[in-house]
Amino acid sequence: MKIIFISTVQAFFRQRSGMFFVLMALLFGFLSGREHYAFAVFFLTDSFGMLYLGGIWLLYTMLCLQFIKTLWVQPDYGFIYQSRLWPVSKRVIRFLFMALGFLQPILYYGIYIISIASQNHLLSKIWPVFLWYLLLSIILIVFSEWRIRHPYLYHSKNKTIMNWPFPRPVSWIYWSVEWLLRERGLTILACKAGVFVVFVSTLIYYRTDTYDLRLPAVGLTLGYLLNIGISYELFRWENEIWLWNRSLPFSIASRFNKIVLSHIILIIPETLIAVRYQVLSFLEIFQLYGLGLAMLVLFHAYLYKHSGLLEEMMKPVLIGFVILTLLILYKVPVWGLAGGGLLAAYYLYSKSYGNNKINQQ
Amino acid sequence: MVVGIKDVRQQYGSSVVLNIPSWEVNYGIYWIQGENGAGKSTLFRTLAGMLPYSGTIVLDQKYNLRDHPVDYRLRLNLGEAEPLYPSFLKPADLIAFVAEAKKSPEGQAEELIDVLGINYLKNSFGSCSSGMVKKVSLAIAFLGNPSVIILDEPLITIDKDARRALFRLIETYYCKGVTFLISSHQLFQEEGLSVTDSFTLKNKDLVKLMSV
Secondary structure (H helix, E strand, O other): OHHHHHHHHHHHHHHOHHHHHHHHHHHHHHOOHHHHHHHHHHHHHOOOHHHHHHHHHHHHHHHHHHHHHHHOOOHHHHHHHHHHHOOHHHHHHHHHHHHHHHOHHHHHHHHHHHHHHHHOOOHHHOHHHHHHHHHHHHHHHHHHHHHHHOOOOOOOOOOOOOOOOOOOOOOHHHHHHHHHHHHOHHHHHHHHHHHHHHHHHHHHHHOOOOOOOHHHHHHHHHHHHOOHHHHHHHHHHHHHHOHHHHHOOOOHHHHHHHHHHHHHHHOHHHHHHHHHHOOOOHHHHHHHHHHHHHHHHHHHHHHHHOOOOHHHOHHHHHHHHHHHHHHHHOOOOHHHHHHHHHHHHHHHHHHHOOOOOOOOO | OOEEEEEEEEEEOOEEEEEEEEEEEOOOEEEEEOOOOOOHHHHHHHHOOOOOOEEEEEEOOOEEOOOOHHHHHHHEEEEOOOOOOOOOOOHHHHHHHHHHHOOOOOOHHHHHHHHOOOOOOOOOHHHOOHHHHHHHHHHHHOOOOOOEEEEEOOOOOOOHHHHHHHHHHHHHHHHOOOEEEEEOOOOOHHHOOOOOEEEEEEOOEEEEOOOO
């Protein structure tokens, strides 16, 4: 039981945590409590509301099915077919627990719907929720049973509806971000959760009174700096996971550009939240975005100087942030700090790249 | 002189792995030997620019790895002993990427794919066997217009057909002027490939062996 849960359900949430991150950002960053409530009431009161909800949940279940299908053909998942040796009843019960593990987001949302129904005296409307739970669990159990009885250990080259309709771009930056989302989703989730909290707190505080740009400059830069976990993973991607790329003919400037572009993409979500709050002008957000980017890239360049030793990085980060705060308070222009930060990062990177020690795998 | 090394030192922590005062080779096929852990892969990774090092490494008498990082890397390719690529990528993705980076001539990638029998271009590396990954690593080691190709244990895990194809490729590229540095625990002579010279890594230095 435990092995199925760890190898399949945990792997699903770990590998798909990038997707869950996007969903969480949409649900909690962009939708307000009132909008959540309105959706729940709609599902409960509209004639086809529960059907719509079932449809959305079915799409999610199909994603789970696709995951099981592709995961269990991996060469290192050959052991899973040993479960065929279990008695049928035991296998069904274990697959049921696995299905419930996959359906956790649905179960939690169902609890939310039930609580809204209870508040609005609509409990008579919630019976389809339990029907969906049952049907979707059965679908997952039956599919898992079918997979176990058909132990194909190869990937079909035929396209399925779940495949992207376009080929993967031949792009280092795309691959870096894809790797982060696929393999380091939990780090992204943890970092972005912290970033969102700091961003939202700063923006809410900013609109309570009349402040100049210095307040969000300090607050949002702190928020952007909470992405250092993701930046560190990017460093590991280039220097450990795919070390071989260092033998490719790219100049230092080209490698630095790739790092900057990767970071530009990574800090877009929180910047969109800042845009959504509508308390800062476009030019102000642009400057703050540039400052956050510069500080993060500077941190990344420092990783090269210290060969990726995080324990040696905390002190410079803290001292650097204190110095930055003082510079901001003494009204050094934000755009100037951003430009200076990027130049310093390039200087540091060009001096350190190729000299940093590598952790051999 | 095709490859020249001077005072190259490589260490992991306090442990010195390589300490080569001077080493030079001209055009040819060279067999680099050494017991397990002697430092062959570290030497090759250093030559490929993957690891930091102290000393001087020069290619074709003018491309210094430190001073001409791009030109140098365009002319030296490495096929690793145990290649590791991101599991979600597909051979087609990687080959296209490296072909572009190495400025590979048109049609070269397709030819290598055909010769080495890489008929699983759309499978992700995560679902490939070690032999399948190895064949892709060998294909990308030949991409571009290198003057030196390093093959670290090229024969491990690949099938007989790929082995024969690989030796044909080595001979073809050698005739075109490419120098090879190859490490292997198997004898090349049995495969009909004659080597110019053999070196062994002994006491962290490269030492020439008697003619083979």
